[in-house]
Amino acid sequence: MSQVLVLNSSLSGEASVSRILVAETVARLTARDPAAKVVIRDLADAAVPHLTPQTVAGVRATATTPAETAARALSDALIAELRAADTIVIGAPMYNFSIPTTLRAWFDHVLRAGETFSYSEAGPKGLLEGKKVIVVESRGGLYSEGPAQAIDFQEPYLRQLLGFIGLTDVTFVHAEKIGYGPDARDAAIAGAKTRLAQVIAGGLPQAA
Ligand SMILES: Cc1cc2nc3c(=O)[nH]c(=O)nc-3n(C[C@H](O)[C@H](O)[C@H](O)COP(=O)(O)O)c2cc1C
Known part of the structure; x- marks a missing residue:
């Protein structure tokens, strides 16, 4: 059974x-795979806590205190969810x-040396393999073209974070100009839905 x-x-x-x-x-x-299991993490309603001086060692070093052990357990659970998924x-x-x-707090818990990436003489290596990722990016302005392209720190950053742990098959779908009024918002949603239909019908190709 596939997992999303x-x-x-x-x-x-x-x-x-x-x-x-x-x-x-x-x-x-x-619809394409009715047997697929869907696991939902709502990072707004049930936030992954930001790392603190009391918890950071649990994720980045050795857990010794109860707070560090709890952070390590959460990191383990989030990584297990990620490993179990075929599509994210x-x-x-x-x-x-x-x-x-x-x-960002979620990434802070899942980018873990020895678990999702490793270091070697050749540099860092992502340890996750064979997963497809669809990222829906919503933006108030226009960044996929024009002068604001240079200040898009969202998509290059996400591509780097995902690629660092081996998630290189990533398709980005944009809904832009959301802040330009209701008509622009509706058009952006419709355009993104069309793109999603193409992406999923095509078996999730790499983004152009
Ligand atoms: C805290 C905050 C910061 C934002 N910063 C930007 C920004 O830097 N550039 C931009 O184009 N839109 C910005 N927006 C607008 C959102 O990107 C836009 O409303 C988008 O639709 C949000 O996605 P959502 O509709 O899924 O919540 C910001 C919105 C919020 C709430």
Whole structure:
């Protein structure tokens, strides 16, 4: 049975564009594979805590205190979810030119040496293999073309974080100009839904 891991990170509840598009993605994936198991992590409603001086060693070194042991257990659980998934769907709004801190806290728990990446003479190596990722990016402005392309720290950053742990088969789907008014928002959602239909019908090719 295939498994889909869904990460939502928008703080905007039902008004969220990325949540609408993540739901559309999951509906299309499960229509294609009705037996697929869907695991949902809502990083806004049930936030993964930010690492603190009290917890960081649990993830980055050796857990000795109860707080470090708890952080290690959460990291283990999040990595197990990631390993079990064949497809990962990420809803990633652009917040201040990058990703929500809720999503960043999730990455802080799953990028772990010896578990999801390793270091060697040849440099770091991602340890996850054979997974497909769809990232839905919602943005108030326009970043896929034009002058603001240079200040898109969301997509290159996500590509780096995912690639660092071996998740290199990543398709990005954009919904842009959400802040330009209701018509622009509707058009962005419709465009992204069309793109998602193509991506999923085509067996999730690499993004162009
Ligand atoms: C805290 C915050 C920061 C934002 N920063 C940006 C930004 O840097 N650039 C941008 O184009 N839009 C920005 N926006 C607008 C969101 O990207 C836009 O509303 C998008 O639709 C959010 O995704 P969602 O609808 O899934 O919540 C920001 C919104 C919030 C709440």
